[in-house]
Amino acid sequence: MKAELLHIGFGGAIAANRILAVVSPDSAPIRRLIRQAKEKGLAIDMTRGRKAKAAIFLDSGHIALAALQPETIVGRLRQQHERFES
Numbered sequence: 866m867k868a869e870l871l872h873i874g875f876g877g878a879i880a881a882n883r884i885l886a887v888v889s890p891d892s893a894p895i896r897r898l899i900r901q902a903k904e905k906g907l908a909i910d911m912t913r914g915r916k917a918k919a920a921i922f923l924d925s926g927h928i929a930l931a932a933l934q935p936e937t938i939v940g941r942l943r944q945q946h947e948r949f950e951s
Contacts, residue, residue: 918934
């Protein structure tokens with residue numbers, strides 16, 4: 866199985882087939898999950914010091930933080946999926 870990388874901004878890329886969910890980190894439950902992941906060493910900060918606008922949950926239990934909007938990341942994921950299907 867080939868891993869397709871998805872560009873999530875500022876030079877960061879993530880394995881598209883490992884993504885479970887892409888959400889906004891604005892709600893209290895998501896912020897709590899991010900805090901717990903940081904305590905366990907499972908948070909990957911890919912924002913380069915900018916505000917996290919998306920939290921990407923991976924099948925490994927990691928949470929990747931990105932400075933792009935969730936809609937942008939999902940759009941890129943859809944484009945990539947369509948490109949590889951045709």
